[in-house]
Amino acid sequence: MLTGLPPFYCRDRERLFEKIRKADLNYPRYLSACSQHLLKGLLTRNPTLRLGSGEKDAEDIKGHIFFKDIDWVKLKGGEMDPPWNPQINGSLDTSQFDREFTSMPIFSPQSLQQLQNGFPSGMGDENAFEGFTYTDRRFHANGNNNKNGTDDVDL
DSSP states (O other): OOSSSOTTOOSSHHHHHHHHHHOOOOOOTTSOHHHHHHHHHHTOSSTTTSTTOSTTTHHHHHTSGGGTTOOHHHHHTTOSOOSOOOOOOSTTOOTTSOHHHHTSOOOOGGGGSOEETTEETTTTSTTTTTTOOOOOHHHHHHTOOOTTSOOOOOO
16 A cells, blocks of 8 residues: 555566565665555565564554554544545445456456345345355264254354
8 A cells, every 4th residue: 555556566466476476576666665665564475474473463564664653542442533535426426446456358258237225136136146065074974963954063
């Protein structure tokens, strides 16, 4: 969010994964040294060395100099004003998204269906899950059956 692009941006999926695994991360010149230091800490490949992965957890991130002006108690209490309030004109306003994304075709057939009661048509049908099968083997292995003969799950 500091640069407008993901850290290893690449349109080619395979090259993207290769960059994530091996490439050096280059920062734009306009990023402050403080911002770069924060990103280096958050994007450290070794998770045990990554900022926020130590005993203090998120407190290490919150204590970073990048966040020096944040009053975390006020933020948690909803007492801080956001630095920017976008002007939104209704629930379908996409003006805050790049046209690259809003001009893309929609490939989901369900997204083209009319909504009925807040769900795509067909979702309220009795046979909405016809052909869907799922068996969680943990329940059969443990012999969990309730009095109705159906498996119960304790999650």
